[in-house]
Amino acid sequence: MAYQVTARKWRPRQFDEVVGQDHITATLKNAIDSGRVAQCYLLCGPRGVGKTTTARILAKALNCSARQGSNPCEECDSCKSIAASTSMNVLEIDGASNNSVEDIRELREVVRYAATEGTYKIYIIDEVHMLSTAAFNALLKTLEEPPEHVVFIFATTEVQSVPDTILSRCQRFNFRRIPTGQIADHLAVIAKAEQIEVEEGALHLLASRADGALRDAESLLDQVASFGGEVSKQVVGQVLGLVDRDLYFELVGAIHDASPERVLDLVTRAIDEGADVEEFVHGLVELLRHLLFVKVQGGTDKLDVAAEDRSRYDELAVDIAAEDVLRMMQSLLDLAADLRRSVQPRFRVEIALVHLALMGRSVDVGQLLQRLQALEGAAPGGQGRSAAGPAAPPAVVERPRVERQEPSIAQKPRVQQERPPVAEKSPMQEEPPPIGERAAAQKQASPPSVAERPAAVAHAAAPATERPAVANQPPSASGAAQSRDNADGPSFEDVRQGWGDLVQAVRDAKPSLALFLSGATLLGLEAHVLKLGFSADDRFAMAQVNKNRDSVEEICLQKFGRRLRLEGVIQEGGETVAKEKAPPPQSDPTVRSVLDTFDGELV
Ligand SMILES: [Zn+2]
Helix, strand or coil, X not given: CCCCCHHHHCCCCCHHHCCCCHHHHHHHHHHHHHCCCCCEEEEECCCCCCHHHHHHHHHHHHHCCCCECCECCCCCHHHHHHHCCCCCXXXXXXXXXXXXXXHHHHHHHHHHCCCCCCCCEEEEEECHHHCCHHHHHHHHHHHHCCCXXXXXXXXXXXXXXXXXXXXXXXXXXXXXXXXXXXXXXXXXXXXXXXXXXXXXXXXXXXXXXXXXXXXXXXXXXXXXXXXXXXXXXXHHHHHHCCCCHHHHHHHHHHHHCCCHHHHHHHHHHHHHCCCCHHHHHHHHHHHHHHHHHXXXXXXXXXXXXXXXXXXXXXXXXXXXXXXHHHHHHHHHHHHHHHHCXXXXXXXXXXXXXXXXXXXXXXXXXXXXXXXXXXXXXXXXXXXXXXXXXXXXXXXXXXXXXXXXXXXXXXXXXXXHHHHHHHHHHCCCCCCHHHHHHHHHHHHCCCCCCCCCHHHHHHHCCCHHHHHHHHHCCCHHHHHHHHHHHHHHCCCHHHHHHHHHHHHHHHHXXXXXXXXXXXXXXXXXXXXXXXXXXXXXXXXHHHHHHHHCHHHHHHHHHHHHCCCCEEEEEEEXXXXXXXXXXXCCCCCCHHXXXXXXXHCCCXX
């Protein structure tokens, strides 16, 4: 016997064989049993869920001369001819290719000829929504006064495109997507009958890819089985370009553990194994969706996943908050929409996932405020300050970073940008000694020493307000600075050529930071300030570079023999927009203080 594709070979022949649409087959069987046959049925639902199959079974059952209960016998002449598509009483019309008014008029002519005694004339119109308006109107005339013996069965995937006038004359049945578990069970029956060896869990993986369409699942099984050998999870993954489920579990774990390094490793592994970037994101969203169900429903009982995955969902759900799952999903859904128009989809995915990992876990600001208030309330009157003691540790942990960062961002450029012209124009100002000291310190290639820091902090007292003045320096001043560049630092060309190595060096120390740097464009070098351009979508990457520029500047020093200050700017439509810090939404002083105290970030 010639090879037949599974979907065709296993097409249901009885109502009871239709998978996952019991609510429909039960009603139809009742109608046949009781002889209450409608004149027009409308079967709607997604593709591949059994609409046309059900229409054919109904047609066979209506005309069968030896019906077995409500099911067709499969033996009589009528059943056989319908199965072979040679019956004169059952006409299958494809709405997509016969959608003109002439086609329907022809149909109306045909309808007038009565079926042979005791049988029905049945018209199955597939994709009925494809009919033209004129064709619908012509059809309507037939539907208004259909001859006794005629039954119309319409099938459509887009019921919203079918005119109300048609809908109101039909008995409507909504086919549903078939649950993954049910599809997997059905595939197991097929595999057993066809003697296909199957690894546990592989069929579920296949079924989940079919997204509720049994026909798709059967085609996928054919595809994987023809690969030869056992149908294993690995083979399914390979053939369909799926990402291993384990990897997703690990990835969500890595994000939750705030481990950007592991996140990047896992993305690399997935891509190396041939995963499609969009498919990868899709799969991750799917897993998060299941996880959210587990969180909200308090267990995996209602989850439509492979049995072996249940315990893993349970484990993961224990220490991850529903808010975090939601946040990840939201971020990934935004990302998925972005990916289609992105020229660097992989980069986008890496940024988004690292962002999620770095964001940490969500803490309810309301709870934080309560905790703060409780701390303040615990100490009456002037005791307030000492009561802040317990809350101090997080602040103490965080402060050193602020101090270390501030001098290098604010004070140093001031020395380098502002001072030179001053020093050249009026050498008798009282400031020169510090410049000498500081320049010496820099030539020794040492980071700002601890001893120096207090002074630096003092200098940096009002850097933010002074910076605009720096930016608006007259050209002569920046020209002077430029000549200094050439004197004791690398040229822009040097930096451009060495940039790849520098990013590599950063990667060894901080992989995620290197990722953010790699998305930047080198814009220019002026007065030892290296301008990095980021696209508007990469605000987060820019913020991370600005936040961690100390370590990059350190590597610049080793690489170019000169500490360069990095400054990230957003490039919008070609022009650069000086950003530094966009006006923060969290201007409320209390929220601000909560965020400061706990090193938080509004999301
Ligand atoms: Zn029959």
